[in-house]
Amino acid sequence: MISQADKIEVLKVIAHPLRMRILEELSKGVKCVSDLEEFFEIRQSNISQHLSLLRRHGLIDFYIDGRLRCYFLREPFIPDLLELLRKDYEEDLPAPACCPVTRRGKYPGDRRN
């Protein structure tokens, strides 16, 4: 449910080591702030800041249990991305024709005409 225009913003939000780990944890199930704090050994304020950012972008949400905030994954794009990131590729993409030694070839555009 991300607008096409926001997708780069969302990628930027995801591309952070701690936020990525938070998303991976939440993809396994609900977690409250202090459990994340304990699990990652990161200061509470920092965890909250990242959760807040993730929420502002609609990637996660929470429900409440007493004083606990139970965060969970909301954006369906995330699990697909996490899976894609786990995939490993054997080969580079095939390169366009060029001499493999000199790395010279012809440009297909018309800049050369």
Next chain:
Amino acid sequence: MISQADKIEVLKVIAHPLRMRILEELSKGVKCVSDLEEFFEIRQSNISQHLSLLRRHGLIDFYIDGRLRCYFLREPFIPDLLELLRKDYEEDLPAPACCPVTRRGKYPGDRRN
């Protein structure tokens, strides 16, 4: 061919509006720097900087035709990611059980015990 450890770095590199557009262009075929410059109406030095960054991370490469550098896509993860970004999702992920009005529910962890 990205090491698991570098994937976040790579995501960060991709998560930039101009770099994303460059990758999209290159996914359609080889492009030289001045064609990109013209196409995007961005200063040459800036295009070069972004291409250089993309290359340092192994996402693209180039071959040479005279004074032209013919850039092309190298990292097989990119087309998959671009396709995933095009996909649109109809529904949010199913939320864990909680009252939809009060947004209250029970935390499954043992923090509550």
Next chain:
DNA sequence: TAGTATTATTCAAATATTCCAATATTTGAA
């Protein structure tokens, strides 16, 4: 109601990113 656990917010310092202008480098062409 007072105290405490849980989480959020604000502020400021440190660091990183982005872009432009200027300059350097490389290579084909005259």
Next chain:
DNA sequence: TTCAAATATTGGAATATTTGAATAATACTA
């Protein structure tokens, strides 16, 4: 050989991101 086209690199200013410390807000519990 010069000259010019194509691209890369460098330095610096503006801006954004990240983090910790301190503090605020909220809601159980005794």
